[in-house]
Amino acid sequence: MIKEYDVVKSTKALSDAIAAGCKGAVVMVHTEPTIGYExxxxxxxxxxxxxxxxxxxxxxxxN
Incomplete structure (x- = not known):
């Protein structure tokens, strides 16, 4: 399970600035109404x- 401060990479292009494979850090985990991550x-x-x-x-x- 992914949690706060984990290092992740995008599996697809998410915006003009974020291409597939771009690295980032999870700064917040949302659980309601569905699982999502900042x-x-x-x-x-x-x-x-x-x-x-x-x-x-x-x-x-x-990681």
Missing amino acids: VEFVDDNGETLDVLTVYPDDIQLL
Whole structure:
């Protein structure tokens, strides 16, 4: 199960700024009305690209 502070990557393009394979950190886990995650996605330099609400099929656990 994915939890806060886990490192994840996107499994598909989620926005213009977030391509498939983009890495990020889970900053919040939502459980109601369905499971979702607030993820801060970053570039290779650690700069924030975007913070998005995503669903389990949108991300994959890396750590």
